[in-house]
Amino acid sequence: MTSLANICVVIPTYNAEKTIGAAVLSALAQPEVVEVIVVDDCSSDKSAESAEKAGAGDARLTVIRQQKNGGPAAARNAALQASRADFIALLDSDDVYAPQRFSKIVADEPFDMIADNIAFVPEDRILDDLFFSGLAESEADCSVISLENMIEGNISRPGEHRAELGFLKPIISRAFLEKHGLKYQSDLRLGEDFDLYLKMLAKGAVFLKCNNVGYVARVRADSLSGSHSGRDLEALYHSVRASRDNFEMSHSCQNQLDNYLSQLRQRFLLHRFLETKRENGLLAAALYSVRPLSRFLPISTAVLRDKLQPDRTEKAQEVPAIRYLYPV
Incomplete structure (x- = not known):
């Protein structure tokens, strides 16, 4: 049976003064953690402080202050370079680990990545002992996430809930990253975790998913992941497209990835169209949609789909008391 030890927790932060303390404390409370590296990405508040x-003087904590804002992927790479631990664990600066998270993650087989379930809660939810005792409990049995599973989980299908396995926050083997020369695509400000998982799986990584709940994510209306631009989506598209072209994968995975890339291309084209309209007017947006002409069909299809969908504004603002990334 394989268990975890010698872990570095990586916490990129940008203007998270109110929540970074809780994130740090939850990481330092884990006995298996030997390093906690906070990378402050040029915050304008007192996140680093x-x-x-x-x-509180714990020698395991290191705070790195970036000289310029490079985004979450660049911040993660800075932490990877500074760390020496055997395993890398991810934690966003407004999230926390549940008590004894790592001691509850065990597997019957070797792994290169292993993750547990995520509980999503409203940002104002009090995360006390009563809350953690109320988290869903289940057997810690693990299953394998294949490359095809990872891709399929990020494809949208009408009427179906996406698995969004790219949201998982696994513990990652440093040895695997170094063996294959992998790190985060530094220019990504969106989907950087999914992009790395994709590359690792394409290189043969064993990714295990456990049923226990050990990661708690706060849902914020102004989160960075929810305020992405068309250029952010486009950068993710090109990075994933490069993986499609440069990594060996089965024909089935290639087909799934082509489907995902088609959806991603439509999303970034729609964002760029709407941004152009907002900044430069309808005529400029219309010209963008036909230069080149290959943009017209995906943009017009996306615009029509949004027009035909019912208004979900109020529903989108409703945050359930707690939900899980996958069924418990």
Whole structure:
């Protein structure tokens, strides 16, 4: 049976003064953690100071201050370079680990990545002992996430809920990353985790998914992941497209990835069209949609689909008391 030890927790942060302390404390509370590296991405608030205060002099905590804002992928790479631990664990600066998270993650087979379930809660939810005792409990049995599973989970299908396995926050083997020369695509500000998981799986990584709940994510209306631009989506498209062209994968995986890329291309073209309309007017947006002409069909299809969909504004603002990334 394989268990975890010698873990570095990587916490990129940008203007998270109010929540970074709780994230740091939840990481330092894990006995298996030997390093916690906070990378402050040129915050305009006191995120770095709040992280240091939470650490209260704990020698395991290191705070790196970036000289310029490079985004979450570049921040993660800075932490990877500074770390020496055997395993890398991911934690966003407004999220927390449940108590004994790592001690509950065990597997009957070797792995290169292993993750547990995520609980999503409203940002104002009090995360106390009562909350953690109320998290869903289940057997910690693990299953394998294949490359095809990862891709399929990010494809949208009408009337179906996406698995969104790219949201998982696994513990990653440093040895695997170094063996294959892998790191985060530094220019990505969206989907950087999914992009890395895709590359690792294409290189043969064993990715296990456990049923226990050990990661708690706060749902914020102004989160960085929810405010992406068309250029962010386009950068993700080109990075995934490069993986499609440069990594060996089965014909089935290639077909699934082509489907995902088609959806991603439509999304970034629609975003760019709407951004152009907002910034430069309808005529400029119309010209963008036909230069080249290959843009017209995906943009017009996306616009028509949005027009025909019922207004979900109120429903989108409703955040359930708690939901899980996958069924418990």
